[in-house]
Amino acid sequence: MERNGQRDDWGVEAVSFQPSAISRIVGAEVWVKVSAPGDPPPSDPGELTFLLLSTRTPAVADRPAPDGGMPAPHMVRSLSSRGDAGPWSETASATIGA
Secondary structure, eight states: OEEEEEEOTTSOEEEEOOGGGOOOEEEEEEEEOOOOTTOOOOSSGGGOEEEEEESSSSOOOOOOGGGTTOEEEEEEEEEETTSOBOOOOOOEEEEOOO
């Protein structure tokens, strides 16, 4: 995005977009922490482990059999074509299928 300093009739600064400066979203990083039932969900993304890069929905991952029935709190963030990560989502949770 380039600001050119010119203002319109309402005093709003004009902004021009250069195609080379725009990145696109290529997918969503899914990070997870398999935890014991009753454990509080993680509040810090540093507690999570990278699971997969999802480029389609739904995102499905295979887990080892011993994880079946365990809660899997997870957080997601977008990833751009430049490798820039977006902000973290709220923590969500799913139960791993047996």
